[in-house]
Amino acid sequence: MTSSGNNHQGLVGIGDNVVDHYLDQAVYYPGGNALNVAVLAHRFGLTNSAYVGILGDDEEGKHVHSSIVAEGLSDSQLRFAKGATGKATVTLVNGDRVFVDSNRGGVRRKLMLRMDEDDLDRISSLGHVHSSCFSYLEPELPRIRAHARGLSFDFSTGRDMAYLAAVCPTITLAFLSASDLSDSETEALMAKVLSLGVPAICVTQGERGAVFSDGRRTIRQGIVQARLVDTMGAGDAFIAGFLAAQIGGASIADALPQAASFAAKACGWPGAFGYPHPARWSTVEPAVETTTAYRGRSGVP
Numbered sequence: 001m002t003s004s005g006n007n008h009q010g011l012v013g014i015g016d017n018v019v020d021h022y023l024d025q026a027v028y029y030p031g032g033n034a035l036n037v038a039v040l041a042h043r044f045g046l047t048n049s050a051y052v053g054i055l056g057d058d059e060e061g062k063h064v065h066s067s068i069v070a071e072g073l074s075d076s077q078l079r080f081a082k083g084a085t086g087k088a089t090v091t092l093v094n095g096d097r098v099f100v101d102s103n104r105g106g107v108r109r110k111l112m113l114r115m116d117e118d119d120l121d122r123i124s125s126l127g128h129v130h131s132s133c134f135s136y137l138e139p140e141l142p143r144i145r146a147h148a149r150g151l152s153f154d155f156s157t158g159r160d161m162a163y164l165a166a167v168c169p170t171i172t173l174a175f176l177s178a179s180d181l182s183d184s185e186t187e188a189l190m191a192k193v194l195s196l197g198v199p200a201i202c203v204t205q206g207e208r209g210a211v212f213s214d215g216r217r218t219i220r221q222g223i224v225q226a227r228l229v230d231t232m233g234a235g236d237a238f239i240a241g242f243l244a245a246q247i248g249g250a251s252i253a254d255a256l257p258q259a260a261s262f263a264a265k266a267c268g269w270p271g272a273f274g275y276p277h278p279a280r281w282s283t284v285e286p287a288v289e290t291t292t293a294y295r296g297r298s299g300v301p
Contacts, residue, residue, distance in 0.1 A: 009048065009126070009127060009247055009248075010046060010047070010048025010049055010050070010125075010126035010127060010128070010247065011037070011038060011041050011046060011048070011049050011050070011126060011127075011128045011129070011130060011243055011244070011247060012038070012049075012050045012051070012052060012122055012123055012126050012128070012129045012130070012148075013034040013035055013036075013037045013038030013039075013041075013049070013050070013051045013052070013053075013129075013130050013131070014034055014051075014052045014053065014113065014115075014119075014129055014130070014131045014135065014137060014144065015032075015033070015034035015052075015053060015108075015113065015131040015132055015134070015135025015136070015137045016032040016033055016034045016035065016053070016086065016105065016108065016131075016132055016134040016135045017030065017031070017032035017034070017035040017051075017053045017054075017055065017064055017085070017086060017108070018030075018031050018032040018085070018086035018087060018088050018102070018105070019031065019060040019063065019064060019085060019086070019087050019088070019277075020088050020090050020232065020271060020272065021087060021088065021089045021090060021279050022090050022091075022092075022097075022271075022279075023089060023090065023091045023092075023100070024091065024092045025276075026278065026279050027276040027277060027278055027279055028060065028063075028087075028276070028277055028279045029232070029270065029271025029272060029273075029274065029275060029276055029277070030063065030064045030067045030068075030271070030272065030273070030275055031088070031232070031233070031271065031272040031273075032053075032086065032134065032272075033131075033132035033134060033135075033154050033156070033236055033239075034051070034053065034130060034131050034132055034134075034135055035051055035053060035064070035068070036233055036236035036237075036240070036272045036273060037130045037154075037236055037239050037240045037243065038050065038051040038073060038130070038240075039051070039067075039068070039071045039073065039240075039272075039273050040233065040236060040237050040240035040241070040262070040266065040272075040273055041240040041241075041243055041244040041247075042071060042072060042073060043071065043240075043273065044237075044240060044241055044244045044262050045244060045248075046243075046244040046247060046248065048126055049073060049126075050073060050074060050077065050122055050126060051068060051073055051077070051078070052077045052078070052113065052115075052119055052122070053078060053079070053108070053113070054078075054079040054080075054081055054107055054108045054111055054113060055078055055079070055080050055081070055085055055107075056080075056081060056082070056083045056084045056085035056086075056106050056107045057080060057081065057082050057083065058083075058084055058085055059277075059280070060084075060085040060087060060277075061080070061085035063275070063277045064085060065078065065080075067273075067274075067275040070275070071273070076118075077118065077119060077122065079111075079113070081107045081111055082107075083106060083107035083110065084103055084106035084107060085106050085107070086102070086103065086104075086105045086106045086107075086108055086109075087102060087103045087106065088101075088102040089101050089102065090232075097230070097231060097232050105134065105136060108135070108136060109136055112136045112137075112139075113135070113136070113137055113140060114140065115140050115143055115144060120143070120144075120147045123144060123147040123148050124147045124148075127148065127149040127150065127247070128148060128149060128150040128151070128152070128243065128247055129144050129148045129150070129151045129152070130151075130152045130153070130154070130239070130243060131144075131151075131152075131153055131154075132153060132154040132155075132156065133153070133154065133155050133156055133158050133163070133167075134156070138166070138167060141153075141167065141170040141171070142170055145170050145171070145172075150172045150173065151170065151171045151172050151173070152171065152172065152173040152174075152175060152239070152243060153167060153171045153173070153174055153175065154175040154176075154236075154239060155167075155174060155175065155176045156176070156177055157176070157177050157178070157180075158176075159176070159189065161192070164193055164196055165196050168193060168196035168197045168198040169196065169197035169198070171198055172198065172199055172200065173198065173199070173200045173201070173202065174193055174198045174200070174201045174202070175201075175202050175203075175204070175239055176189070176193070176201065176202075176203045176204075177203070177204050177206075177235060178203050178204070178205060179204070179205050179206030179207070179208070181205075183208075183211075186203055186205065186211060187211075187218075189203070190203060190211070190213050190218075194213065194214075194215050199214060199215075200212070200213065200214040200215075201213055201214075202239075202242065204235055204238055207223060208222075208223075209221045209222040209223045209260065210238065210256065210259070210260070212252060212256060214252075219252060219253060219256060221256035221257065221259070221260050222260065223260055223263070223264065224257075224260045224261050224263070224264035225264065226263075226264035226265070226267040226268060227267065227268050228267050228268075229267060229268050229269060229270055230267065230269065230270045230271060231267050232270075232271055232272050233266040233267075233269075233271065233272035233273055234263045234264075234266050234267050235263070236266075236272060237259075237262045237263045237265065237266030238259045238260065238262065238263040239259070240259075240262065241255075241258050241259035241260075241261065241262030241263065242255050242256065242258070242259035244258075244262075245258040245259065
């Protein structure tokens with residue numbers, strides 16, 4: 001387990017939070033990549049972990065808020081706004097969690113985050129920031145990078161080269177999910193992304209594990225066998241475990257096995273990090289366009 005007692009050695013998750021509504025259980029869980037990574041890094045032993053994001057004033061926002069506090073993270077840099085918290089509806093298909101639809105981030109999409117001086121001070125203090133393609137944070141990335149020693153970004157399954165080319169020069173580590181690609185296709189994707197200006201990339205490949213490259217070396221990491229309760233948070237737990245290990249001083253070669261171990265551990269609890277709440281709705285409200293279905297990742301926008 002990684003521990004960080006140094007005030008200049010930590011992580012700030014900035015951006016997306018949602019509730020993942022499980023139709024088969026009639027419950028919802030807090031989630032969202034940036035929130036999950038901040039919470040799970042803290043749960044995995046990174047003492048200095050913080051989260052910056054926008055919550056709606058609805059029941060779901062209150063539940064996400066209470067879950068953040070229960071996990072020991074400060075709520076001092078949360079924003080609360082009138083409107084709906086991000087919501088994603090999830091169903092079960094052949095044992096896989098599949099996202100059906102969403103309200104595309106709710107108030108997070110409408111208002112969008114802007115960093116203030118307190119946020120920038122926290123970033124400078126803790127050092128590493130993690131965000132994602134679901135956070136609507138792209139205009140702020142250059143300012144964040146100017147204050148952060150490291151900036152990781154999860155592109156999920158997104159492979160739009162124009163988007164990658166716009167974001168990659170501002171970040172230090174890219175995460176992508178590519179369980180649908182062969183090893184050779186994954187290597188080609190990694191080479192292309194590295195050519196866009198990001199110093200390092202890590203691609204998760206589902207049951208085949210993950211692969212990391214910084215352009216000079218490529219390291220493959222297998223999975224760790226797990227007691228399967230729910231795979232929802234596994235990908236975000238991998239990221240959290242990897243970052244927690246790296247921030248704590250581990251080498252890449254040591255951080256990857258720790259990440260795999262934490263991903264397996266996350267399969268042993270329901271939701272991305274637990275905290276079920278009875279759902280009072282059966283579909284996302286208000287009705288919105290259906291999103292592409294993504295498997296095993298919390299918080300599709």
